[in-house]
Amino acid sequence: MTLQTAMPAEELQRIDDDPVFVSRLEKLTHLSRERYVNTFADIEWPDAVPDDEWWLSPELLSVHGTEYAETLSEAQLKRLSKWECINAFSLNVEGERELISALSAQLYAPDLPNIETYIHHFIDEENKHLWFFAEFCRRYGGKIYSSKKMGVANEAFCREMGFFLLFARIFLFEEIGGYYNVIAGGDDRVSPFVRTIHQVHHADEARHITFGRAILSQSKDIAFRAADPAEREAALAHLQRFLTISIEALYQPAMYRDSGIPGGVALRRQLLAHPARRAHHVAALLKRPLKFMNDIGIRLEGDAL
Numbered sequence: 004m005t006l007q008t009a010m011p012a013e014e015l016q017r018i019d020d021d022p023v024f025v026s027r028l029e030k031l032t033h034l035s036r037e038r039y040v041n042t043f044a045d046i047e048w049p050d051a052v053p054d055d056e057w058w059l060s061p062e063l064l065s066v067h068g069t070e071y072a073e074t075l076s077e078a079q080l081k082r083l084s085k086w087e088c089i090n091a092f093s094l095n096v097e098g099e100r101e102l103i104s105a106l107s108a109q110l111y112a113p114d115l116p117n118i119e120t121y122i123h124h125f126i127d128e129e130n131k132h133l134w135f136f137a138e139f140c141r142r143y144g145g146k147i148y149s150s151k152k153m154g155v156a157n158e159a160f161c162r163e164m165g166f167f168l169l170f171a172r173i174f175l176f177e178e179i180g181g182y183y184n185v186i187a188g189g190d191d192r193v194s195p196f197v198r199t200i201h202q203v204h205h206a207d208e209a210r211h212i213t214f215g216r217a218i219l220s221q222s223k224d225i226a227f228r229a230a231d232p233a234e235r236e237a238a239l240a241h242l243q244r245f246l247t248i249s250i251e252a253l254y255q256p257a258m259y260r261d262s263g264i265p266g267g268v269a270l271r272r273q274l275l276a277h278p279a280r281r282a283h284h285v286a287a288l289l290k291r292p293l294k295f296m297n298d299i300g301i302r303l304e305g306d307a308l
Contacts, residue, residue: 015163015166027214042134046199052196055078059084064087066083089144089146090150092139102176106126109166128207135203139200158237158241161234163225163229167225170219174215174292175292177208178289178292184202219295219296243303250284
């Protein structure tokens, strides 16, 4: 494929003017309205989530498939599942907050007027997710973990590439969260209320992922034609760095400490380097998003390190 090194920002209008893409946006907008849920009023919060129940599926735990899991009793693994759940939901708090800010900046841009209505629904849904994940963490964990996922988006790219990278980061973030939602939300072993939170989240996120795939398919070639070779290379490194940081954030040292497991920093380092965990990242957690990105010509590696 021959790539041009310059393109005016008005080329983004090709996305907005595409009738198939606009039709898909209209369908997603209709579904958002049809399936609207007022989570502020509709979620019934229990007084507690029992510590002796699974808060995440055992297969979702960061120690799964390693010798470290074999040293822990079922009670200890359930305790760890609580804090891994709090960490996963904390990552959603952080991610949704950043996502809302970034999406808001796309509203009423002169080159993309047709995406505005759906973006408003997107932001509305993410705002509700931000609220109920934060509420869950504070009610049942007494805290929101900080993952220190900072600085990834603070690079200068042309308008077209910046647009593509924004939605690529959102897509990767939501696919990772979606993996947890599907497994924990469908697992009868998981405490019922936690399962409900995953199910409510996934109902909206499935539409967001569909939107992400559509807009990335439309904008990838436009972005890479607009960028010069150095910027293209920087964009790929940017996404790889975002993916690496996103995986590393799942191994929060504080969640091991809060579970009563000593040496959280060392354990995190060992788990991130463990062959079973690295294989899991590629074969399970990131299988769908990596395949999609590869299909549109973006080659990313699934290993965290």
